[in-house]
Amino acid sequence: MVILQVAISLFALCSLTSAQTRGDYSETCVPSDGFGKYCPTTCGVADYLQRYRPVVETDLDRLYDILEEITNLTKGTEEKVVYMRDSATHAKKSVSPDIYIKKSSNMLEDILRFERSIIEQESQIYELEQLLSANEKRMLQLKQMAIQLEQKCQQPCEDTVKIQPITGKDCQEIANRGARTSGLYFVKPAAAKEQFLVYCEIDSTGSGWTVLQRRRDGSVDFNKNWIQFKEGFGYLSPDDTTEYWLGNEKMHLLSTQSSIPYILRIEMVDWDGVRKHADYAMFKVGPEADMYRLTYAYYYGGDAGDAFDGFDFGDDPSDKFYTSHNGMQFSTSDKDNDKYQGNCAKQDGSGWWMNRCHAAHLNGKYYQGGRYTEKDAGQYGYDNGIIWATWHSRWYSMKETTMKMIPINRMSVTGQQANVKNFGGLGDI
Numbered sequence: 001m002v003i004l005q006v007a008i009s010l011f012a013l014c015s016l017t018s019a020q021t022r023g024d025y026s027e028t029c030v031p032s033d034g035f036g037k038y039c040p041t042t043c044g045v046a047d048y049l050q051r052y053r054p055v056v057e058t059d060l061d062r063l064y065d066i067l068e069e070i071t072n073l074t075k076g077t078e079e080k081v082v083y084m085r086d087s088a089t090h091a092k093k094s095v096s097p098d099i100y101i102k103k104s105s106n107m108l109e110d111i112l113r114f115e116r117s118i119i120e121q122e123s124q125i126y127e128l129e130q131l132l133s134a135n136e137k138r139m140l141q142l143k144q145m146a147i148q149l150e151q152k153c154q155q156p157c158e159d160t161v162k163i164q165p166i167t168g169k170d171c172q173e174i175a176n177r178g179a180r181t182s183g184l185y186f187v188k189p190a191a192a193k194e195q196f197l198v199y200c201e202i203d204s205t206g207s208g209w210t211v212l213q214r215r216r217d218g219s220v221d222f223n224k225n226w227i228q229f230k231e232g233f234g235y236l237s238p239d240d241t242t243e244y245w246l247g248n249e250k251m252h253l254l255s256t257q258s259s260i261p262y263i264l265r266i267e268m269v270d271w272d273g274v275r276k277h278a279d280y281a282m283f284k285v286g287p288e289a290d291m292y293r294l295t296y297a298y299y300y301g302g303d304a305g306d307a308f309d310g311f312d313f314g315d316d317p318s319d320k321f322y323t324s325h326n327g328m329q330f331s332t333s334d335k336d337n338d339k340y341q342g343n344c345a346k347q348d349g350s351g352w353w354m355n356r357c358h359a360a361h362l363n364g365k366y367y368q369g370g371r372y373t374e375k376d377a378g379q380y381g382y383d384n385g386i387i388w389a390t391w392h393s394r395w396y397s398m399k400e401t402t403m404k405m406i407p408i409n410r411m412s413v414t415g416q417q418a419n420v421k422n423f424g425g426l427g428d429i
Contacts, residue, residue, distance in 0.1 A: 162238050163197070170254055171200035172407050175208030183238045189253040196250055197236055207410050209265070210254060212246045213403035215386060218366030219243055222350045226335040229351045230288065245363070248292040248330060251285040255405060262405045263300060266362065268388055269400035271370040276304035276391055281408060291329035291337045294353040300411070305390025311359035313394065323359035323389070347380040357382070359389040367397035 163184045168174040174185050182202050187210070188195035201209040215222075220234045220243035234244025255262055264283035269275050282297035299306040310324035322339065329337035331344060332351035338344045344357035349365045352358060364386045367376065372395060374381040385397030392398070 164200075167195065169257060170405075170407075171198065171202065171208035171210040172410060173208070174200055175202045175206050179208070180204065180206075182240065184236060187254070189250075190257040192253045198246065198250075199236055199240055201240075201404065207406060209404040209406045211240075211402060211404045212251055212254075213362065213401065214240070214243050215362065215366065215398070215401040216241065216243050218368070222363045223365075224332070224351060226332045226351070229330065229332055230292075248285060249288065252287055252292060255284045256286075258407065260407050260409055261297070263408050263411050264296065264403065264405050266302075266304070266360075266388075267400075267402040267404070268304060268391070268398045270392060270396070271399045276302065278302035278304040278306060278308070278388075278390075279411070280308060283405060286329075291331075291335075293327065293329045294325060295327055304388055307360035307388045307390040309359075310355075311389035313359075313389070320359075322356035324355055325353045325358065325360060328353040328355050347382050348384040349378075350384075358387065361385075361387040362398075362401045362403065364397065370396050370399065372397060 161184065163186065164174075164179060164181065166174050166177050166179045167186045167188065168177060169189050170187055171185065174187070179185070179200070179202050182200060184197055185200045186195040187198050199211045199214075201211060214234070222245065224233055224245075229245060230248050232245055232247025232250060235242040236244055261282035262284075264280045265277055266279075267275065267277045279300035279302050280296040280298070281300040282295075284295050286293035286295070296308070299309065308325045310320040310322070312320045313323070316322075328339075330351060331337045331354045333343065333346040336343045336345065338354035338356060340354070340356040344354035345351050348354075348357060348361060350361070350363040352361050352363050361384075365377075365384050367385050370392075372385055377384050383394035385395070386401060387394055387396075388398060
């Protein structure tokens with residue numbers, strides 16, 4: 001439209017100037033292809049525009065058509081937008097509120113589930129914190145133990161266990177030779193092929209006890225087989241703090257070597273700290289060919305009672321006869337030499353001079369606190385503790401026991417240690 005207005009203005013201007021003298025001619029004018037032979041005067045421009053007007057009008061018509069098409073497209077787009085807006089509003093109005101309620105409910109359930117999960121995780125965190133605290137306490141204890149061990153390790157170490165230099169055929173002979181210190185000594189009984197180690201209790205009066213058995217804290221399991229009871233097991237220590245069985249073969253060699261018989265003393269401590277003992281005169285353990293049979297002449301005395309003679313438990317009139325131990329062979333779980341149709345050593349958990357079965361059993365199972373029940377006794381339910389029935393009941397297990405021997409000429413008639421010269425004229429052995 002602007003081009004058309006310009007063309008009309010130029011055409012009018014040419015009409016007004018057509019009668020005037022052409023004063024715009026110049027000799028320096030250079031003809032151009034656009035205006036033919038004329039220089040570009042006002043009328044020349046008008047002629048040029050007039051000649052190109054049809055082309056311009058055609059272009060303008062085409063531009064009008066394009067503009068109208070664009071206008072139609074814009075209107076269609078506006079109508080589409082309005083339709084989409086109306087559709088969205090209608091969709092919102094037509095949706096049921098239950099859907100949103102259901103979605104809200106699902107969201108609440110998710111929140112509750114997450115809350116439960118958080119509570120469970122907090123509980124786990126608390127347990128882990130408790131465990132961590134316990135571990136920290138344990139670590140502190142271990143550090144303290146490490147410090148104690150380090151201090152102990154700074155002390156000079158002894159390369160070997162201290163063994164006293166004096167030897168003899170038993171601890172009494174060692175004491176007769178001047179030993180006055182209890183500890184570990186080598187003895188060599190008359191029939192022994194080689195010497196072996198024992199613990200000797202030696203007092204200031206010169207009495208020397210050869211220790212055959214120790215029970216102190218349950219640190220050694222006494223449920224052993226025949227060979228182990230024959231050879232001995234446990235640990236000998238110079239400070240006498242360990243548990244052991246010296247061995248049936250060594251007991252045989254020690255108890256049968258002299259014409260002067262031995263006293264067997266059994267010492268016991270219960271869980272109240274009370275100490276009692278029982279002594280048996282002319283104690284002997286036979287050879288392996290006789291299954292290390294236990295024999296003694298008589299009950300020498302003591303305040304623990306004579307459980308080796310059997311005990312009437314009230315179950316059967318023959319209880320006392322069938323629970324005596326004098327003359328019984330040694331039995332283990334793998335070598336049954338008792339008078340019972342079953343295996344007493346297997347049922348009662350350890351080797352001993354079993355009858356049918358026992359009123360005394362110093363090799364029984366160690367029970368902390370002493371008292372136990374048939375249920376505690378395990379599979380067989382028999383009284384398998386460390387028993388001495390003439391002191392405590394069969395359901396009471398001793399805390400500590402000792403079996404030791406000494407020549408009878410070191411004892412008086414009352415059971416107290418006496419001077420050798422006061423016993424029937426028997427001299428030192």
